[in-house]
Amino acid sequence: MMKNIAEAIYELMEGKKEGVLVTVISKEGSGPAPTGAKMIVYPDGSTLGTVGGGALERLAGVRALSLNNMNRDWLERFILNDSEEKGATGMICGGAATLFFEYFPPQTHVYLFGAGHIGKALAYHLKALPYRVILIDDRKEILDSNNDAGQKIHNSFSEVFLKEKPQPNSYFLIATYNHQYDGLILNRIFKESWQPAYVGVVASRRKRSILLEALLAEAPKADLDKCYFPAGLDLGGGTPHEIALSIVAEIQTIVNNKRGVHLRE
Template sequence: MTLARFLETPKDVIHIHLTAVRGSAPREAGAQIYVTADGLHGTIGGGQLEYMAIDKARAMLRAGRLAEDMDVPLGPEIGQCCGGRVTITLARMTAANRRDACQAEAQAIALRPHVYILGAGHVGRALARFFQFLPVQCILIDARAEELSLCDAKVETRLSAMAEANIRDAPPNSAFIVLTHDHALDFLLTSEALDRRDAAYVGLIGSATKRARFTRFHTTHSTEQDIDGLTCPIGPTVSRDKRPEVIAAFVVAEVMTRLTGSARLQTIPTCEQNQILHSSPEEGGVGQ
């Protein structure tokens, strides 16, 4: 459910805003929850901290209070071991607050990075199923109407015989995942994406052998010789499982790590540090 849909409720709503973070915490400053007497939208990281904030918000609703603040050390006293400290503001929303929140959400959605899946085969459709739940604008492109029709994810689909035109028209910092049914087309589209020089991610399905073949193609067909920005292979290297859903899960992790900026994320202390594993299947194992 979108925030706009949630805020259509006639019920009173408390806005919970994580305003400051010092040290390690489950979420970064700016995380938010919207709470009614029997519903909520968003998260500030779960756990005891979130439980306490929701409990206070509902106490405010029952008592008719308009605003509260919380200053919470994330230590053993609340059953969390992050070790940081957070400041939270809680406020009952007015009609104007709701309009502003909906407008902010619409602006945030419009600014989401674009992810172009070039190829609507088994792996492409599996990728679309994952990306539909993530904060990106996902576009699945193929020249085969029958393959696009099999996509059951809530993403944009484009029937295009000239996918390279879609690559050229994409906004800066987009991600491109190339996995068509044809190796020659793969090479053409990957080269087009690399030539932009502003892509956040360019990934080509295949093997180390395919990467070597693409390198020879690119050096003879492009004025841009640098392929350092290319991820190929894509997907799992620690597993030989080539089921489309497994490949897609690893590729989505790769793409989201790049889109969210690993360098920026390293500056935000969190309770848990997740190691993302990179790269991909052997060539030719799974229908694309």
Template sequence: MKELFSKIYKLLKNNEDAVLVSVISGSGSTPRGAGARMVVDKDGYSIGTIGGGAVEYKSTQLAMEILKEKKSYVQKFRLAPNDVADLGMICGGDVEVYFQYIKSNDENISLMEDIITAFDRNQNLWLATEITDDIEWNMEIIAENCIQYKVSDISSHLKRNSVLLEQNNKKYYIEPLVTAEKVYIFGGGHISQKLVPVLNSVNFKCTVIDDKPEFTDKNLFPLAENTILADFTGFRDRIKINSCDYVVILTRGHNNDYNVLTQALQTDACYIGLVGSRTKLGKTKERLLLDGFSEEDFKRVYAPIGIAIKAETPEEIAVSIAGELIMVRAEIKGDYK
């Protein structure tokens, strides 16, 4: 998404207007879900995608008309087969697209700068847009625990997926702009050393924790956001794990794994993955139940960790784990079908 807003910024700086085309709702087998975006300039050049095919082609044409009309509006496309308004798509369903006319002026240039800068902030941020058919519209970056809002008091609607809502006779589209998705990797061994670069390439911020200084050497993990030398038995005193975070357990021994697991289960982590054979996992479950944990607690654990692709080498296991985290992230955001 940063690339899209960077494109808008460049157009505005060159004294060119732009249209931000956003899918704000969809039902059925629409080509892309809510949150898909593209930017269109006066020449019909676009960056990004809302799914391709007839909808995207028609939307590009409409965006070029909007640049002449200088006015935003919402367009609904009905994609049911044989429908009068059908655009020729094979898949069924409806899609609602917002065409946001963005005029080249100092205010909008400043807004684009703020949005671009926001991608580098390590906190949960949302982008709230007032959906309007007028030239003037409101767009705001909202931080977690924000007290005052320009567009409306929408604190209860700051979710991990996109939301389209009506409030006080106005319609708003709210979506996550930046999610502080951190992966806490316990154990700095061979798998972790292969895993960090893969996760970094798909926008996960990694922190590696180990109780041996040689396994928290930053030279081993140049792409990690952080490395922490800490005892596995008391990491919760130093590390706060929240509901946006992922825990990957890859320590050197069963006892270390268990110590990390019991602490991770006392957090709100959205993902807890544990390496090990099915025999080890069976014994781990028995031990958890004896220590007062429940069946529901154990169900939170992704074990054996990773997608089943018959991975054997550290490189293959890293790909397997990364695939599982990507899948979980998509499920949380509502992008997984």
């Protein structure tokens, strides 16, 4: 079933999709679309909605694709005639239309497995940063009580089922209450080729060696450079919030290509 423009705009705003929202913000004289008409242009060139069709829509699509590459917004006035004037579209309507191009980048997704004390603290601190936190846990009452995650999934850790495959370069944090579940989730991330940018596990150094051995047995080609366990920077402290801060700080060093003393080292 084809989604409507309102649903698609919501996806852009939630960071689920990347694209440019084109809106007719003013019109002078005759024109093919009313003020307020909207069209979404996705990075692959596909569109949803309309700003009137014809040459105006084609030119708007070209402009939107260029903005996808530049990650910026844009305001442009199009002349709806075939004159030599700058901005002329070759149309014969005789009016003009001003379009606003609003770029929506894909929001970085953080998949957080485990809604316990550390998971709760992680969701709390990540909420203030430009990430979409997807919290997964098999304990419905604990999951329901969390108000910081952008999305909550009640799911068995032994199945680790996600309806939608995670977008490439997502971040994964594993903080369940059982090391066997930690291993199952870790193995699936690499066996399913989820292409993580980062995989952090709340673990001791002893647990690290056990997890790595099991991971390489299940997924020999796993990119261990993406694996951080114990997760976090060496900031000291052992409370849930102190541990969460060290992990969030570690994610920030990776996102911003900065250095830090990692606990895995």
